[in-house]
Amino acid sequence: MSPSNPELSQPPLRVVVATSNLGKVVEFEEALSGLGWQLEPLGDYSLPEETGSTYAENAMIKAAAASLHTGLPALADDSGLEVAALGGEPGLYSARFGNRKDDHExxxxxxxxxxxxQDRRAKFISVLVLAYPDGHIEEYRGEVDGQLLEGPRGVGGFGYDPLFGLPDGRSMAQLSLEEKRAVGHRGKAFDALKKAHAHGLPPRPTGSKVN
Known part of the structure; x- marks a missing residue:
């Protein structure tokens, strides 16, 4: 009789997604499919205000709070658009740029x-943080370079996607969902996390970081 494989008998890793947006939970589930993780919504818990000075700090604030509250590993992300001619704006304030009320505005x-x-250089940045109850933090980053278009193109995506031009001439809003996952900043951050955990890597020592 062959020995049993302990990995096959292990229950799936339960991971909380630090958001009250069920749509984002579904997005995370699709992006991380194949890892065998059981992703769960945070529920009614109110996350602390994002007071960090970097994307990583903001994601860590959310993930660490959710992990401490639930006693489970927690995932959170933060992302933004940086325009060279604006000194990196809107950056951390991409979701509330100019105090405008919605994406269109x-x-x-x-x-x-x-x-x-004249200088239309721009880039999307996304940072994904996985926080554990013992204080261990893992950080994964994705970036994509492009050009700020002079007008919107495409009807897909959200946020600044219609204004973000890629090297092939299309905007981010003109990509299929599969293409966006492959070349987008969030997709690259998710891919980095999946690569690190592809073989069931154990948690690193508390306080260490994976880039």
């Missing part, structure tokens, strides 16, 4: 701020 404001600007 923020896109109009961004176009207004960059009218007649």
């Amino acid at each position: 923020r896109n109009l404001y961004l176009l207004e701020r960059t009218r007649n600007v």
Whole structure:
């Protein structure tokens, strides 16, 4: 009789997604399929305010709070658009740029701020943090370089996707969901996490970081 494989008898790792948005939980489930993790919504717990000075700090604030509250590993992300001609704006404030109320208004404001600007370089950045109850933190980063378009293209995606031009001439909003996962900043961050945990890697020592 052959010895049993202990990995086959282990229950799936329960991981909380630090958000009250069920749509984001579904997005995380799809992005991390294959790891065998059981992703769960955070519920009614109110996350602390994002007061960090970097994407990683903001994601860590959310993930660490959710992990401490639930006693489970927790995932959180933070992302933004950085425009070279604006000194990296909107950056950390991408979701509330110019105090505009929605994506459409923020896109109009961004176009207004960059009218007649020659340097159109821009990049999307996403940082994904996995926090454990013992204080251990893992950080995964994804970036994609592009150009700020002079007007929106495409009807897919969300946020600044219609204004973000890729090297092939399309905007992020013109990509299929599969293409966006393959080349987008969030997809790259998720891929880095999946690669690190592809073989069931154990948690690193408390306080260590994986880039």
